[in-house]
Amino acid sequence: MTVYERHVFVCTRGDWCPAVDGDGLGVHAAMKAAVRDAGAAGTVRINHAGCFSQCGNGPMVVVYPEGTWYAAVTPADVGEIVARHLLGGDPVERLRYDPPDGGPHKLQRDGAGRPAGRPGPWPAGSE
Ligand code: FES
Known part of the structure; x- marks a missing residue:
């Protein structure tokens, strides 16, 4: 039996x-609101994580x-993830994270603390 x-x-x-790498707090807040607005808060749980x-x-x-990982998620992506994946069961392929190896995969940082080689989007006010 699963709870959610x-x-x-x-x-x-x-x-x-x-x-720094984006707006994770905004993603969390938008996802909670979208799930709540869809009337799915009893079946889809959104949690903070370290x-x-x-x-x-x-x-x-x-x-x-499913164990689906998404990367570089923005608040603007949340509606699509909620509608297609969380409610519809169809993962959003364009946002899926497929690391080159299993285990930890942290990107190097440039002098400004940005992950080297990765384009934005960056959160407003952090550039
Ligand atoms: S701070 Fe989010 S993966 Fe490390």
Whole structure:
């Protein structure tokens, strides 16, 4: 028996995803609101989470029971993830995270603390 049909963890407690690599806190808030507005709060749970050791690729989101990982999620992506995946069961392929190796995969940082080689989007006010 599962308690929730889908259980989502958003990296909001790490050092990078919440406000440097993107807007993890905004992603979490938007996802909670979208699920609530869809009347699905009883079957889809959105939780804060600590670092997934994928810093620089974030904001990171993981969806269970599928074990689908998403990277560089923005608040603007949330509606699509909720409608297609969390409610419809169809993962959003364009946002899926497929790391080159299993285990930790943190990107190197440039002098400004940005993950080297990764384009934005960056949260407003952090550039
Ligand atoms: S801070 Fe989010 S994966 Fe490390």
